Amino acid sequence: MLADLKKQVFEANLDLVKHGLVILTFGNVSGFDRKKGVMAIKPSGVSYAKLRPADMVLVDLEGKIVEGKLNPSSDTPAHLALYRAFQEIGGIAHAHSEYATAFAQAVKEIPCLGTTHADHFNGAVPVTRFLTAKEVKDDYEGNTGKVIVERFARLKPLEIPAALVAGHGPFCWGTTPAEAVKNNLALEKAAKVAVMTLLANPKIKGLPAYILRKHFLRKHGPQAYYGQKKGVRKHE
Amino acid sequence: MLADLKKQVFEANLDLVKHGLVILTFGNVSGFDRKKGVMAIKPSGVSYAKLRPADMVLVDLEGKIVEGKLNPSSDTPAHLALYRAFQEIGGIAHAHSEYATAFAQAVKEIPCLGTTHADHFNGAVPVTRFLTAKEVKDDYEGNTGKVIVERFARLKPLEIPAALVAGHGPFCWGTTPAEAVKNNLALEKAAKVAVMTLLANPKIKGLPAYILRKHFLRKHGPQAYYGQKKGVRKHE
Amino acid sequence: MLADLKKQVFEANLDLVKHGLVILTFGNVSGFDRKKGVMAIKPSGVSYAKLRPADMVLVDLEGKIVEGKLNPSSDTPAHLALYRAFQEIGGIAHAHSEYATAFAQAVKEIPCLGTTHADHFNGAVPVTRFLTAKEVKDDYEGNTGKVIVERFARLKPLEIPAALVAGHGPFCWGTTPAEAVKNNLALEKAAKVAVMTLLANPKIKGLPAYILRKHFLRKHGPQAYYGQKKGVRKHE
Amino acid sequence: MLADLKKQVFEANLDLVKHGLVILTFGNVSGFDRKKGVMAIKPSGVSYAKLRPADMVLVDLEGKIVEGKLNPSSDTPAHLALYRAFQEIGGIAHAHSEYATAFAQAVKEIPCLGTTHADHFNGAVPVTRFLTAKEVKDDYEGNTGKVIVERFARLKPLEIPAALVAGHGPFCWGTTPAEAVKNNLALEKAAKVAVMTLLANPKIKGLPAYILRKHFLRKHGPQAYYGQKKGVRKHE
Numbered sequence: 001m002l003a004d005l006k007k008q009v010f011e012a013n014l015d016l017v018k019h020g021l022v023i024l025t026f027g028n029v030s031g032f033d034r035k036k037g038v039m040a041i042k043p044s045g046v047s048y049a050k051l052r053p054a055d056m057v058l059v060d061l062e063g064k065i066v067e068g069k070l071n072p073s074s075d076t077p078a079h080l081a082l083y084r085a086f087q088e089i090g091g092i093a094h095a096h097s098e099y100a101t102a103f104a105q106a107v108k109e110i111p112c113l114g115t116t117h118a119d120h121f122n123g124a125v126p127v128t129r130f131l132t133a134k135e136v137k138d139d140y141e142g143n144t145g146k147v148i149v150e151r152f153a154r155l156k157p158l159e160i161p162a163a164l165v166a167g168h169g170p171f172c173w174g175t176t177p178a179e180a181v182k183n184n185l186a187l188e189k190a191a192k193v194a195v196m197t198l199l200a201n202p203k204i205k206g207l208p209a210y211i212l213r214k215h216f217l218r219k220h221g222p223q224a225y226y227g228q229k230k231g232v233r234k235h236e
Numbered sequence: 237m238l239a240d241l242k243k244q245v246f247e248a249n250l251d252l253v254k255h256g257l258v259i260l261t262f263g264n265v266s267g268f269d270r271k272k273g274v275m276a277i278k279p280s281g282v283s284y285a286k287l288r289p290a291d292m293v294l295v296d297l298e299g300k301i302v303e304g305k306l307n308p309s310s311d312t313p314a315h316l317a318l319y320r321a322f323q324e325i326g327g328i329a330h331a332h333s334e335y336a337t338a339f340a341q342a343v344k345e346i347p348c349l350g351t352t353h354a355d356h357f358n359g360a361v362p363v364t365r366f367l368t369a370k371e372v373k374d375d376y377e378g379n380t381g382k383v384i385v386e387r388f389a390r391l392k393p394l395e396i397p398a399a400l401v402a403g404h405g406p407f408c409w410g411t412t413p414a415e416a417v418k419n420n421l422a423l424e425k426a427a428k429v430a431v432m433t434l435l436a437n438p439k440i441k442g443l444p445a446y447i448l449r450k451h452f453l454r455k456h457g458p459q460a461y462y463g464q465k466k467g468v469r470k471h472e
Numbered sequence: 473m474l475a476d477l478k479k480q481v482f483e484a485n486l487d488l489v490k491h492g493l494v495i496l497t498f499g500n501v502s503g504f505d506r507k508k509g510v511m512a513i514k515p516s517g518v519s520y521a522k523l524r525p526a527d528m529v530l531v532d533l534e535g536k537i538v539e540g541k542l543n544p545s546s547d548t549p550a551h552l553a554l555y556r557a558f559q560e561i562g563g564i565a566h567a568h569s570e571y572a573t574a575f576a577q578a579v580k581e582i583p584c585l586g587t588t589h590a591d592h593f594n595g596a597v598p599v600t601r602f603l604t605a606k607e608v609k610d611d612y613e614g615n616t617g618k619v620i621v622e623r624f625a626r627l628k629p630l631e632i633p634a635a636l637v638a639g640h641g642p643f644c645w646g647t648t649p650a651e652a653v654k655n656n657l658a659l660e661k662a663a664k665v666a667v668m669t670l671l672a673n674p675k676i677k678g679l680p681a682y683i684l685r686k687h688f689l690r691k692h693g694p695q696a697y698y699g700q701k702k703g704v705r706k707h708e
Numbered sequence: 709m710l711a712d713l714k715k716q717v718f719e720a721n722l723d724l725v726k727h728g729l730v731i732l733t734f735g736n737v738s739g740f741d742r743k744k745g746v747m748a749i750k751p752s753g754v755s756y757a758k759l760r761p762a763d764m765v766l767v768d769l770e771g772k773i774v775e776g777k778l779n780p781s782s783d784t785p786a787h788l789a790l791y792r793a794f795q796e797i798g799g800i801a802h803a804h805s806e807y808a809t810a811f812a813q814a815v816k817e818i819p820c821l822g823t824t825h826a827d828h829f830n831g832a833v834p835v836t837r838f839l840t841a842k843e844v845k846d847d848y849e850g851n852t853g854k855v856i857v858e859r860f861a862r863l864k865p866l867e868i869p870a871a872l873v874a875g876h877g878p879f880c881w882g883t884t885p886a887e888a889v890k891n892n893l894a895l896e897k898a899a900k901v902a903v904m905t906l907l908a909n910p911k912i913k914g915l916p917a918y919i920l921r922k923h924f925l926r927k928h929g930p931q932a933y934y935g936q937k938k939g940v941r942k943h944e
Contacts, residue, residue, distance in 0.1 A: 023588060023661045024654070045699030074690065074698050096588045102665050105586035106673035114341035115404045116259060116332045133682040140686055167679045168587045182260070189259045193338050195671055199431055201342030207403045210369040214376055218310065226310050227281030350813035351876045352731060352804045418732070425731045429810050435903055437814030443875045446841040450848055454782065462782050463753030495824060495897045496890070517935030546926065546934050568824045574901050577822035578909035605918040612922055639915045640823045667907055 001067050002040060005031045006056040008091075009040045012177035016095050017048050019185050026169075027095035028073040031177040032083045034090070037061050041079060043070035074141060081145025082173060086157040091177035093184045096169040099191035100184075103127065104164035110190060111206045113197050118207060118215035120186040122159040126151050130166045144168070159216070162187045237303050238276060241267050242292040244327075245276040248413035252331050253284050255421050262405075263331035264309040267413040268319045270326070273297050277315060279306035310377060317381025318409060322393040327413035329420045332405040335427035336420075339363065340400035346426060347442050349433050354443060354451035356422040358395040362387050366402045380404070395452070398423045473539050474512060477503045478528040480563075481512040484649035488567050489520050491657050498641075499567035500545040503649040504555045506562070509533050513551060515542035546613060553617025554645060558629040563649035565656045568641040571663035572656075575599065576636035582662060583678050585669050590679060590687035592658040594631040598623050602638045616640070631688070634659045709775050710748060713739045714764040716799075717748040720885035724803050725756050727893050734877075735803035736781040739885040740791045742798070745769050749787060751778035782849060789853025790881060794865040799885035801892045804877040807899035808892075811835065812872035818898060819914045821905050826915060826923035828894040830867040834859050838874045852876070867924070870895045 012029040016022045030041035040056045057068035063080055065072065073079075079092050103110050103125075110125040112118055128147040135143040148163045148171060161183045162172040172184040197204060219226045248265040252258045266277035276292045293304035299316055301308065309315075315328050339346050339361075346361040348354055364383040371379040384399045384407060397419045398408040408420040433440060455462045484501040488494045502513035512528045529540035535552055537544065545551075551564050575582050575597075582597040584590055600619040607615040620635045620643060633655045634644040644656040669676060691698045720737040724730045738749035748764045765776035771788055773780065781787075787800050811818050811833075818833040820826055836855040843851040856871045856879060869891045870880040880892040905912060927934045 024658060026588060026591070043700070071700055096661075096665075098661070098665055099668055101586060101588060102668035102672050105665065105669040105679075106676050108673050113403070114337060116262060116337060119262070130680055131683065133680075136682050136686050140690075167585070167683060186260060189332075189334070193332075193334055193341065195668055196335060196338035196431055197341040199435065199671065200338050201344050204342050207341075208366055208369075210372050211367065211403060214372050218376070228279070228307055349875070350809060352734065352809060355734070422732060425804075425806070429804075429806055429813065432807060432810035432903055433813040435907065436810050437816050440814050443813075444838055444841075446844050447839065447875060450844050454848070464751070464779055496894060498824060498827070515936070543936055568897075568901075570897070570901055571904060573822060573824060574904035574908055577901065577905040577915075578912050580909050602916055603919065605916075608918050608922050612926075639821070639919060667904055671907065 002033055002036070002038060002058060003053075005033055005040045006058075007053045008177045009042070009056050010051065010053040012091065012093065012181045013042050013051065014048060015178070015181045016093060016184070019181070021095040021097040021181075021184055021188060022048070023096045023098070027093075028075055028079075029091065029093045029177050029181060030073075030079045031091045032089070034087075038066055039076075039079060039083060041072045041076055043068070044073050046070065075144070077139065077142035078145035078148075078171070081142055081149060082171065085145075085149040086152075086173065088158050088175070089161075089173045089180075090175045091180035092171060092173045093177070093180035094169070094171050095184055097184060097188040097191075099195055100162075100164065100170040100187050101168075102195065103191055104169045105167055107166045109164070110187070110194055112212050113194050113204060113206050115207070115211065115215045116186075116193060117190040118212045119219055120183060121162065121190070122156075122216040122220075123212065125160060125162050125164060125170075125187060125190075126155065127164040128166050159220075238269055238272070238274060238294060239289070241269055241276045242294075243289045244413045245278070245292050246287065246289040248327065248329065248417045249278050249287060250284060251414070251417045252329065252420070255417070257331040257333040257417075257420055257424060258284070259332045259334070263329075264311055264315075265327065265329045265413050265417060266309075266312075266315045267327045268325070270323075274302055275312075275315060275319060277308050277312055279304070280309050282306065311380070313375065313378035314381035314384075314407070317378055317385060318407065321381075321385040322388075322409065324394050324411070325397075325409045325416075326411045327416035328407060328409045329413070329416035330405070330407050331420055333420060333424040333427075335431055336398075336400065336406040336423050337404075338431065339427055340405045341403055343402045345400070346423070346430055348448050349430050349440060349442050351443065351447065351451045352422075352429060353426040354448045355455055356419060357398065357426070358392075358452040358456075359448065361396060361398050361400060361406075361423060361426075362391065363400040364402050395456075474505055474508070474510060474530060475525070477505055477512045478530075479525045480649045481514070481528050482523065482525040484563065484565065484653045485514050485523065486520060487650070487653045488565060488656070491653070493567040493569040493653075493656055493660060494520070495568045495570070499565075500547055500551075501563065501565045501649050501653060502545075502548075502551045503563045504561070506559075510538055511548075511551060511555060513544050513548055515540070516545050518542065547616070549611065549614035550617035550620075550643070553614055553621060554643065557617075557621040558624075558645065560630050560647070561633075561645045561652075562647045563652035564643060564645045565649070565652035566641070566643050567656055569656060569660040569663075571667055572634075572636065572642040572659050573640075574667065575663055576641045577639055579638045581636070582659070582666055584684055585666050585676060585678050587679070587683065587687045588658075588665060589662040590684045591691055592655060593634065593662070594628075594688040594692075595684065597632060597634050597636060597642075597659060597662075598627065599636040600638050631692075710741055710744070710746060710766060711761070713741055713748045714766075715761045716885045717750070717764050718759065718761040720799065720801065720889045721750050721759060722756060723886070723889045724801060724892070727889070729803040729805040729889075729892055729896060730756070731804045731806070735801075736783055736787075737799065737801045737885050737889060738781075738784075738787045739799045740797070742795075746774055747784075747787060747791060749780050749784055751776070752781050754778065783852070785847065785850035786853035786856075786879070789850055789857060790879065793853075793857040794860075794881065796866050796883070797869075797881045797888075798883045799888035800879060800881045801885070801888035802877070802879050803892055805892060805896040805899075807903055808870075808872065808878040808895050809876075810903065811899055812877045813875055815874045817872070818895070818902055820920055821902050821912060821914050823915065823919065823923045824894075824901060825898040826920045827927055828891060828924075829870065829898070830864075830924040830928075831920065833868060833870050833872060833878075833895060833898075834863065835872040836874050867928075
């Protein structure tokens with residue numbers, strides 16, 4: 001069932017490793033089939049070296065296993081909370097990549113300091129509050145998703161396809177698993193360059209809003225003109 | 237047409253990736269044939285893994301496509317503005333390399349703090365002003381080139397073959413596409429070492445002017461004595 | 473004798489190199505057989521490229537060579553002091569990995585700033601005092617172990633499987649040589665992200681205690697629920 | 709003539725690249741035969757990819773070419789000044805490695821903050837003064853060697869086998885070309901960890917003198933006990 005989605009999720013998980021975003025086994029990617037209401041996700045604690053497409057676990061929106069013999073990632077309830085709240089998304093990547101995790105641990109949003117950031121995120125990448133002791137006790141992973149959704153009350157998920165969970169790390173998403181991983185990579189680069197920018201000039205205020213909008217919109221939305229016309233050979 | 241130039245531009249684009257200067261697909265190299273008045277440039281949004289020499293797009297100085305089925309890089313008008321203003325140059329490289337981009341985002345020139353810098357750049361690498369809202373709206377990419385040219389009013393392009401566009405990143409150039417990429421690599425290293433130098437000693441003032449001149453001139457210009465005599469086997 | 477332990481120790485030593493934790497030849501891993509009271513350890517000053525499983529030296533708890541023609545690592549007395557004091561451990565890794573060594577040189581514990589840290593260490597990773605001149609003169613390597621043991625008077629070795637020796641670097645341990653290396657890798661990542669976190673927000677106070685406990689306990693101890701059930705295919 | 713020395717120098721030059729110490733072509737290693745009074749050195753501006761052992765240039769202590777068709781490295785006079793002044797040394801490595809160069813540009817010595825440093829350098833690695841305008845004009849490369857020799861008036865070259873030239877970068881040496889490169893690698897690691905140490909604790913004072921001495925002497929000099937006895941299989 002959903003062999004193609006499992007393959008996409010499997011390959012996106014390996015891409016996390018290939019891009020150096022994963023520390024140890026701390027990473028997982030999922031994909032969601034909206035029509036069937038089923039998510040494919042990496043099994044928990046299985047090493048990347050031995051992972052196979054068929055190991056991907058299928059669960060429904062309430063977390064019930066639909067197919068698969070292994071336990072799904074322990075972060076499964078966080079992924080499901082995002083798929084329930086963000087109707088536009090079809091893939092989620094979670095990795096403790098170094099610089100994005102540093103901002104999450106610093107409990108600071110990643111400000112938009114340049115066009116590398118603006119090409120992917122239409123504004124600062126926000127950071128959630130810490131979970132309360134009660135939220136941790138009751139349903140830690142589910143409430144991890146909840147604080148992200150709460151933080152996005154007035155934000156559009158596909159305009160800012162990432163959030164930092166305070167004291168934890170980034171969650172990134174997109175319309176597909178591959179796009180979620182690409183956004184994680186873009187986030188990590190933006191975070192690293194932001195750290196270096198603040199070292200070079202601690203007082204910098206960030207990109208003027210009109211340049212931020214321009215860069216985001218030349219790549220995304222109806223007026224986008226970056227890349228090739230549809231039907232023309234296009235890669236990446 | 238211009239198969240050799242296309243090949244040079246193709247290879248220089250791949251060198252950007254090889255040297256780790258490119259973040260995602262954010263990079264493009266062009267080359268210019270002065271006699272024909274034609275530029276070869278990377279197509280927009282095509283992944284490096286699938287790029288072929290024949291994909292390079294040929295455009296004239298006004299941006300009209302002379303040959304090629306793909307859209308040229310969206311930064312094409314910025315490249316053309318530089319070729320029009322800087323008669324000495326034959327190649328341009330643009331990559332969001334991490335440390336040079338950090339200085340661009342910090343809106344700070346890269347000061348000449350040592351001979352690694354002085355061997356390639358005869359002084360600080362300057363940073364432009366931000367584009368105005370009107371400039372962004374009217375012709376974003378063309379005006380990106382314009383602010384560089386404006387900043388170089390009293391500078392010689394081949395003595396300081398790079399500029400930082402505020403909030404964006406570096407543009408580097410040279411007499412050939414390969415030299416432009418080499419200057420981008422030198423800029424990135426100079427920028428990284430500058431960040432670390434300022435961490436080690438925030439009050440450092442930079443290299444005395446007489447050492448800066450000496451280092452630049454022993455490699456460039458009529459008195460250069462670095463390397464091998466002409467006719468002798470010389471590489472790189 | 474103890475061919476399997478030697479092989480484990482040999483492979484764990486190579487893993488130090490593979491993970492980039494070793495600077496030059498500064499690293500050694502040992503393993504301990506509790507029943508026989510014998511430790512296998514890397515020989516001193518032998519390059520990793522030429523190391524063979526049979527080169528591992530076997531010594532008893534007093535440091536007497538039981539088997540092997542080469543000198544054991546000069547850090548042998550430090551390893552033995554830890555095996556004598558910490559009954560739960562079966563492997564020790566010592567490498568001058570860059571960021572963990574920076575904290576050791578800074579004589580600062582690595583605070584628990586996020587869940588990447590909490591997944592492996594149930595609190596801050598402590599730093600010892602400097603050895604006294606007399607301790608250095610009398611038995612430098614043995615007393616290096618002694619100050620770690622002293623620092624752990626009120627700590628549980630398997631809850632915080634690492635210590636920083638002031639001015640020197642980290643020692644990490646676990647139930648096996650492989651686990652000791654894995655903890656060294658986790659420590660290095662936690663240390664790097666901690667440096668970047670403090671750059672992004674020098675005033676950050678660290679992870680709330682209830683999140684720290686939650687993360688440690690979901691991976692370790694009787695209530696752990698991360699990973700797969702026993703008997704199910706489990707890797708890493 | 710001196711085919712073995714040329715081979716050693718050739719291999720040591722490639723090791724600079726292998727260890728990531730070289731930025732662009734900025735690096736050169738030489739070796740000196742005391743009996744013959746002849747130095748072998750890398751030719752100037754030749755790319756590492758095309759270098760052959762036979763390309764090494766032989767020059768005498770006054771800089772006269774004894775054998776070789778190519779120009780010797782433009783840093784030749786600096787190397788010769790060191791071989792003339794430091795009778796104990798047989799190899800010199802010069803590379804603009806990132807972190808050591810940062811300290812040179814910061815005009816700050818690299819303090820001994822830990823045992824990684826102390827294992828190779830018996831104290832802080834000193835920095836020279838800037839050359840005067842007259843020294844630059846008269847004999848830039850020769851005077852680069854002169855300021856190092858001047859700075860070592862009261863230091864022993866084999867106890868601190870490296871110097872930082874202000875605004876330029878490190879020169880490292882040893883009894884052989886290979887040892888010079890190894891000392892450059894150790895210097896670069898010590899410099900990087902020193903930057904991170906100072907970030908983690910700007911007020912740190914450095915390693916107590918009695919630990920510094922202990923670490924240097926357990927690896928160097930008549931009481932050294934690190935490694936294997938002579939005659940026993942020893943590598944690296």
